[in-house]
Amino acid sequence: MCSENVVNPEPVRRGLIGLFLGGGLLATFASFIYPVLRYFVPPQVADLGVDEVVAAKVGDLKPNASAIFRFGSKPGLLILDADGETYHAVSASCTHLGCTVQYKGDAKEIWCPCHNGVYNMNGANVSGPPPRPLQKFNVHVRGDQIFVSRNTEA
Numbered sequence: 157m158c159s160e161n162v163v164n165p166e167p168v169r170r171g172l173i174g175l176f177l178g179g180g181l182l183a184t185f186a187s188f189i190y191p192v193l194r195y196f197v198p199p200q201v202a203d204l205g206v207d208e209v210v211a212a213k214v215g216d217l218k219p220n221a222s223a224i225f226r227f228g229s230k231p232g233l234l235i236l237d238a239d240g241e242t243y244h245a246v247s248a249s250c251t252h253l254g255c256t257v258q259y260k261g262d263a264k265e266i267w268c269p270c271h272n273g274v275y276n277m278n279g280a281n282v283s284g285p286p287p288r289p290l291q292k293f294n295v296h297v298r299g300d301q302i303f304v305s306r307n308t309e310a
């Protein structure tokens with residue numbers, strides 16, 4: 157007479173096991189998909205926080221060389237042309253996933269070592285995964301200091 161009130165625990169157990177297995181499979185799938193999505197969807201460009209900085213002093217750079225400088229919370233890249241007179245300044249944060257780019261003087265291009273992204277001297281994306289150009293800055297030489305400021309013409 158007591159056996160009529162006993163509930164069979166088997167369907168509940170199977171439901172719980174199915175729930176845990178499904179959750180585990182979903183977590184595993186997400187751990188594979190998330191890095192792929194991060195690779196193809198670049199991060200938003202953050203505000204740099206300042207409008208002008210002293211990037212270097214005149215004479216710090218040799219012709220066809222570069223230097224990394226701090227522009228707010230982000231790195232900037234200052235390049236002195238091979239002519240020894242023309243400066244270029246761009247954000248040094250790659251527009252793909254934010255790695256710090258570097259200047260390759262032999263090829264006269266800006267290169268990102270993370271995924272082999274290439275930009276030209278003006279910061280335009282030329283090849284590789286970068287989806288847009290590097291942010292370009294204005295360069296002004298005042299006295300013996302090289303000032304870099306935001307390009308407000310955009």
Ligand code: FES
Nearest residue numbers: 250252268271273
């Ligand atoms: S971070 Fe991927 S190419 Fe620069």
